[in-house]
Amino acid sequence: MKEGIYHILKGKFLFSDDAVKNWRMIIFLSVLAIVMIGSSHRADKKVHLISQLNAEVKELHSEFVDTRLEARRLKMETVVTRQVAEQGLAPSLTPPKKIKVTKTP
Numbered sequence: 001m002k003e004g005i006y007h008i009l010k011g012k013f014l015f016s017d018d019a020v021k022n023w024r025m026i027i028f029l030s031v032l033a034i035v036m037i038g039s040s041h042r043a044d045k046k047v048h049l050i051s052q053l054n055a056e057v058k059e060l061h062s063e064f065v066d067t068r069l070e071a072r073r074l075k076m077e078t079v080v081t082r083q084v085a086e087q088g089l090a091p092s093l094t095p096p097k098k099i100k101v102t103k104t105p
Helices: 002-010 019-074 077-085
Strands: none
Touching: 019 077
């Protein structure tokens, strides 16, 4: 058992007669590790992008709610009356009358 460990630590398995087999496995494992690391980095980038987009969505939703409330406020009768009063317009003091049209045969 000790001899096998010393054999590995000294690197004799890399230069022995059947070393081609070992080199293939080492190269395969190295390529596999590089692919896994690259995949992990890509996944991390996507996670950061998703969190950034979620923050932007929350900000845009907040802006939408604020704009909608402002639009509702601007459509109120008192606000409209105040704005058109600057131009000399005022609401009518007499209520509107309904006009009925009847067909005469």
